[in-house]
Amino acid sequence: xxxxxxxxxxxxxxxxxxxxxxxxxxxxxxxxxxxxxxxxxxxxxxxxxxxxxxxxxxxxxxxxxxxxxxxxxxxxxxxxxxxxxxxxxxxxxxxxxxxxxxxxxxxxxxxxxxxxxxxxxxxxxxxxxxxxxxxxxxxxxxxxxxxxxxxxxxxxxxxxxxxxxxxxxxxxxxxxxxxxxxxxxxxxxxxxxxxxxxxxxxxxxxxxxxxxxxxxxxxxxxxxxxxxxxxxxxxxxxxxxxxxxxxxxxxxxxxxxxxxxxxxxxxxxxxxxxxxxxxxxxxxxxxxxxxxxxxxxxxxxxxxxxxxxxxxxxxxxxxxxxx
Amino acid sequence: xxxxxxxxxxxxxxxxxxxxxxxxxxxxxxxxxxxxxxxxxxxxxxxxxxxxxxxxxxxxxxxxxxxxxxxxxxxxxxxxxxxxxxxxxxxxxxxxxxxxxxxxxxxxxxxxxxxxxxxxxxxxxxxxxxxxxxxxxxxxxxxxxxxxxxxxxxxxxxxxxxxxxxxxxxxxxxxxxxxxxxxxxxxxxxxxxxxxxxxxxxxxxxxxxxxxxxxxxxxxxx
Numbered sequence: 001x002x003x004x005x006x007x008x009x010x011x012x013x014x015x016x017x018x019x020x021x022x023x024x025x026x027x028x029x030x031x032x033x034x035x036x037x038x039x040x041x042x043x044x045x046x047x048x049x050x051x052x053x054x055x056x057x058x059x060x061x062x063x064x065x066x067x068x069x070x071x072x073x074x075x076x077x078x079x080x081x082x083x084x085x086x087x088x089x090x091x092x093x094x095x096x097x098x099x100x101x102x103x104x105x106x107x108x109x110x111x112x113x114x115x116x117x118x119x120x121x122x123x124x125x126x127x128x129x130x131x132x133x134x135x136x137x138x139x140x141x142x143x144x145x146x147x148x149x150x151x152x153x154x155x156x157x158x159x160x161x162x163x164x165x166x167x168x169x170x171x172x173x174x175x176x177x178x179x180x181x182x183x184x185x186x187x188x189x190x191x192x193x194x195x196x197x198x199x200x201x202x203x204x205x206x207x208x209x210x211x212x213x214x215x216x217x218x219x220x221x222x223x224x225x226x227x228x229x230x231x232x233x234x235x236x237x238x239x240x241x242x243x244x245x246x247x248x249x250x251x252x253x254x255x256x257x258x259x260x261x262x263x264x265x266x267x268x269x270x271x272x273x274x275x276x277x278x279x280x281x282x283x284x285x286x287x288x289x290x291x292x293x294x295x296x297x298x299x300x301x302x303x304x305x306x307x308x309x310x311x312x313x314x315x316x317x318x319x320x321x322x323x
Numbered sequence: 324x325x326x327x328x329x330x331x332x333x334x335x336x337x338x339x340x341x342x343x344x345x346x347x348x349x350x351x352x353x354x355x356x357x358x359x360x361x362x363x364x365x366x367x368x369x370x371x372x373x374x375x376x377x378x379x380x381x382x383x384x385x386x387x388x389x390x391x392x393x394x395x396x397x398x399x400x401x402x403x404x405x406x407x408x409x410x411x412x413x414x415x416x417x418x419x420x421x422x423x424x425x426x427x428x429x430x431x432x433x434x435x436x437x438x439x440x441x442x443x444x445x446x447x448x449x450x451x452x453x454x455x456x457x458x459x460x461x462x463x464x465x466x467x468x469x470x471x472x473x474x475x476x477x478x479x480x481x482x483x484x485x486x487x488x489x490x491x492x493x494x495x496x497x498x499x500x501x502x503x504x505x506x507x508x509x510x511x512x513x514x515x516x517x518x519x520x521x522x523x524x525x526x527x528x529x530x531x532x533x534x535x536x537x538x539x540x541x542x543x544x545x
Contacts, residue, residue: 290362
């Protein structure tokens with residue numbers, strides 16, 4: 001059998017080296033361009049260096065809480081890039097960027113004051129103190145916007161019962177961590193730091209008052225108040241103090257940060273109240289965020305819609321006077 | 324310097340500057356189409372357009388000092404455009420507030436203008452810009468006469484001051500940015516007061532000089 005050589009292929013048909021090298025260079029170039037685009041996208045991270053702070057991790061075995069709001073949940077990624085946390089800057093996008101190096105583990109909270117058993121409690125102990133519940137709350141900011149957030153935690157009264165408040169404990173004072181080395185933005189924020197907040201004892205013991213350790217299925221991101229914060233859904237957002245380091249049961253009404261900044265605009269109670277307007281914002285309506293540029297404002301509800309549960313706390317009080 | 328003058332006088336430079344001034348709007352539209360206006364797009368648009376009103380007001384007010392200091396009278400060709408862009412961004416800012424933030428709910432709007440000082444003063448600053456924008460044409464300068472037109476257009480200082488106060492009262496506690504604008508507007512205003520006092524002295528000096536000359540002349544026959 002005669003094996004024929006293919007007649008149509010001669011040496012001159014061999015692809016010139018320059019040509020296939022050209023193709024190779026082209027592919028290399030393509031790869032390099034893609035690499036450059038990728039590098040360009042990552043440039044901010046490269047300049048900022050690797051973040052050294054604590055990052056969220058998933059929380060499992062969460063209990064569903066029957067009182068959850070059935071409204072659409074605001075997208076988590078958006079919520080986590082729109083923060084008021086003045087220790088990390090006063091722009092809404094600042095905290096997410098500036099808190100990347102904040103180390104929030106390990107962490108200890110001091111629970112003290114008018115209690116039988118004052119103690120320091122670690123975040124690991126807090127996470128195990130009671131079964132974690134996922135509670136979907138409306139969150140109404142004094143700046144007239146609101147979001148719907150799946151918080152994770154349990155009623156603050158669980159922690160309170162652990163330390164056993166004395167009958168002399170009439171209020172609870174809360175304090176946020178402050179370290180100007182980690183939070184250099186705080187000094188130009190215009191508010192006095194560390195951030196402090198307070199509740200009347202019956203408000204603090206109310207089952208809606210949440211000791212919060214997570215959101216959107218994970219532990220709290222730094223910019224949202226890691227590792228542990230308060231969430232009081234019927235009050236303006238600034239009452240829901242972040243990154244707690246001290247909880248003190250006290251006899252007298254404690255000083256609170258925004259009230260010190262401007263006592264006329266920000267009262268101690270700061271219950272969501274559409275009937276009490278302040279020089280800056282009418283509180284009659286709010287913008288529910290995450291629904292697009294052209295979404296109409298919605299009417300603000302008394303006590304942010306939690307009146308059935310909490311209105312009795314203020315029976316007989318003039319809420320235009322105690323705003 | 325001649326090159327700079329040629330560039331300033333070119334029609335194409337004007338077109339280029341015009342397009343440049345539209346860039347902030349283009350960026351907002353781009354971000355809007357890409358769903359990238361933060362979680363609170365209304366607030367974001369209000370803040371960005373607000374920034375650009377104050378920037379354009381400062382640029383407009385800086386043109387006269389600059390053309391005198393740099394000896395570039397050609398800069399005057401850009402002043403009206405800068406002023407009109409300040410008004411353009413004010414219009415965007417105001418209509419975003421009116422239509423999207425307040426959703427044309429007149430009770431809310433009147434309540435805000437009446438009861439919230441930062442809105443009252445911002446609204447005043449905006450209203451003041453309207454006659455200035457309307458009378459910015461050559462025809463209106465002729466109709467009003469240069470002197471009266473100039474008097475009217477001094478309202479831009481009041482509008483700029485209103486804008487700065489509006490911003491200062493709007494921020495909650497961090498007043499650094501409003502103070503930056505306050506400083507710039509103050510410097511631009513001070514320069515004019517300085518120039519006005521200097522002019523006054525020069526005229527007075529000229530008058531004294533003239534009187535002296537007259538006295539010597541009349542004294543001569545004696």
